[in-house]
Amino acid sequence: MPTTLVWFRDDLRVADNPALSWAASRGEVTGLLIDDTSGPRPLGRAAAWWRDRSAAELSTKVPLIRKTGDPREIVPRLARELGAEVAWNRRYDAPELDAEVKSATGARTFPGFLLAEPWEINSGAGTPYRVFTPFYKALQQHLIAHPPQPTAAPTLPGGTPLAVPDSPVWANGLAQHNIPGEDAALARFHAFLEGLADGHGYDNNDLRPGATSRLSAHLRFGELSPGYVWAETAAFADEHPAAAPHAWAFLRQVAWREFAWHRFYHLPDLAVHNVRSQFDRFEWAWSGNAAPWKHAQAFADPAMEPDPEAAQHLSQLAQWQRGETGVPLVDAGMRELWETGTMHNRVRMVAGSWLTKNLGIHWRHGEEWFWDTLVDADAASNPFNWQWVAGSGDDAAPYFRVFNPLTQQEKFDPSGAYVSRWAPQALLPGYPEPMVDIKASRKTALLAYDDIKNDK
Template identity: 40%
Template sequence: MTTKADDRPVILWFRQDLRLADNPALNHAAETGRPVLPVYILDQGTRVRPMGAASLWWLDKSLRALDGSLRDRGSRLILRRGDSEAELQRLIAETGADAVFMNRLFEPEAWERDADIAHGLAADGVECKGYNGSLLCRPGEVLNGSDAPYKVFTPFLKALLAQAKAPPHTTGPTRIDTPTEAASDALSGWGLHPTNPDWSRGFDWTAGETGATEALSAFVSGGLKSYSRGRDRPGEAATSRLSPHLHFGEISPWRAVKSVQEAADARAVPKSEADKFVAEIGWREFSAHLLHAFPQIADRAFRPEYDAMPWRSDLEALEAWKLGRTGYPMVDAGMRELWATGFMHNRVRMVAASFLIKHLLIDWREGEAWFWDTLVDADRASNVQNWQWVAGSGADASPYFRIFNPVTQGQKFDGDGRYVRRWVPELGRLPDRWLHSPWTAPSEVLRDAGVQLGKTYPRPIVDHETARARALAALKTVSAERSSSGD
């Protein structure tokens, strides 16, 4: 295609930034005054980890929302599928584009892929311009006194908040001029929504930029007011539910931070509650910075001695955990919530993860892979960091010897049983006293509640005290490895 230099379009490559507001790549592309080609490429190359099924469900809805927003501004979303570099080169050849604008991805494989793409395109005279549209600070900008990445969260958060500067809020251009000749796939042809069966029927989410804004508004006016307490109680609607919106970039983390801080400044919520939420955004940031600085932690322990852990191979127990059939109601409720909704409450994620790692002594990577496939908010850095936190092998992690008791966790954080009764309805008639440990209930109580252990609800697949002893014995292997390495 032959075009005059001033008429050449620029490519706006969407990835995990599926929004128009507060989108630096979009703003810079529009400032060129040239036609803009908004494109999303479903990467089917071999260099980056494919999305899980639940993430693909979300992507389908988010891309539809983004396309609608672009059409409202006179544009449209161009869809391509395949190897990212090959698809960009094909679009360049078709349109004469000579620049690519994108918000950077910081996961190791995507970072390296994008660098190679930028170098390859530069050799062909096509410039790639990258921006930070997903984090408060780019990885590498928040360093300790030795100019090294932080490995402990609290000083990292302090340094992050001292250094991070909010960019001005932008709504994006009111009109985006997009050439009409560029071909696009039909989203329906990608098959992102599940069929035969449609396991997503219980997914109660509004993906897209509007959904993200609505979720933030609902949180600030509701759950934020008692966030520090409510976030630990899965039976209450107290969490922000922003994590999938943040992962797909439907809302900027700065928008979330500024909204809660403004609510605190207006005394609509206690400042301590706003600070607690900002700290959770900071943990997300910490995870991203760690994975970028230490890419090996994607599939290996941050603390190398933990790779000596004598993991068990128990496919039957692993399957029981995935299906929510462990016999521990708090764990089972979480795993069933995950399957039904694509989400699991944060407190229960810790309990369920601890059960897999420490009660069953199954490799954390098995759990991470299951969460990657089933969570709508599956984020590489957060997923890896949180699993390693529970396993004791991560940076600033919970000690391995801290083993959650799923019974006492349920009693403490779901004392009235609202959460368990919702997701494990076969136990719904059990009194609170027995709900989190049905195997301890007298036979007449079980009978009156219609519970038959081993039939209507499983007996525990492992005894807590026995599992705890086994986990602590396994820890000695790690201690021996640490001693032999001289640590």
């Protein structure tokens, strides 16, 4: 029987997995997971925590070999040893590496991480989209012409479970708040749809638990295919007219994920360079290599000079990271992140605005911190959203908006439930004042934005 080596990356699932289905239809399947020491940006620690556990579950469903090293060496060697064909589902953050492995092995590659391949959605002029709404319309048209047709999991023999590394102490909260893996992903998704059917609604500005899907890390690691999510939710909307507006509001957010990957595909250095080049002259505080992971040096941009006042900015950055800014909503968000590996989208925006605008610290420092601490951190959504918040990205209008975190708190957490859950001390007398004056720092930020407004 022919054997196929399926290289799993951001597709840790057996259902609706095109490469796996193709392999299973041919004969025997051996799965491969690589801790890549050569290629794209290494996973942050929270995401790596998630991936280890998700892969362990996958390994009970499909025989899975785990290797550490350079895929350019590992994949061809294993394929030779097993006498196997190679297959994988495409990803978009390591195109050169994948091309090399493909040319060495003749691998069959499949879509499956996105609703449409990033090159399939183009404007009338054949250029990529830079603004979300027209992109979304084009994506919807594409999905009408090519509706996702999810497939069931193939019959597989199951495997010996991979060992899961011990959880470090800092990850105790992650374990309490998250269940990685395809089974939990499916359960969460169906519970979310049931909630919509019961009238719970979806509102991504509502800070209460359960108001959004909490599917981002499951989608990030491909435990659910976006095609399955789209097809099931669209069918659900047809069957539940009262809940349909909520179901479509949710799918619209899923399309933001597509848009982030569309932009990243066309701007592969999104995590390092401003999309709008006039922002290269913006005087954000940049402390050089402050990234908390050991490969940070490789990710540093030598063209960016560290700020001479780096020490002060580093201490402000540390206050922000620890949730000790004196701004209740920002502190609650940063502590939610530390405790759970995730943060509500609205609060991500407010915390990001505080860092980049009121503190004037480079968005890359925020992006690096989120990269290391978010379980859903991905190579496109994270830098894309940071640049959106900072104003340096596409479709970031109004780029000069500076959120007032107190007004945001009044508007989106009127009962104080969110802040009292994550930073209860912030509601007690004696909590420190904001680390910088909110009004004065806003004014300084607006002047700086004004300076570059007319630059091209």
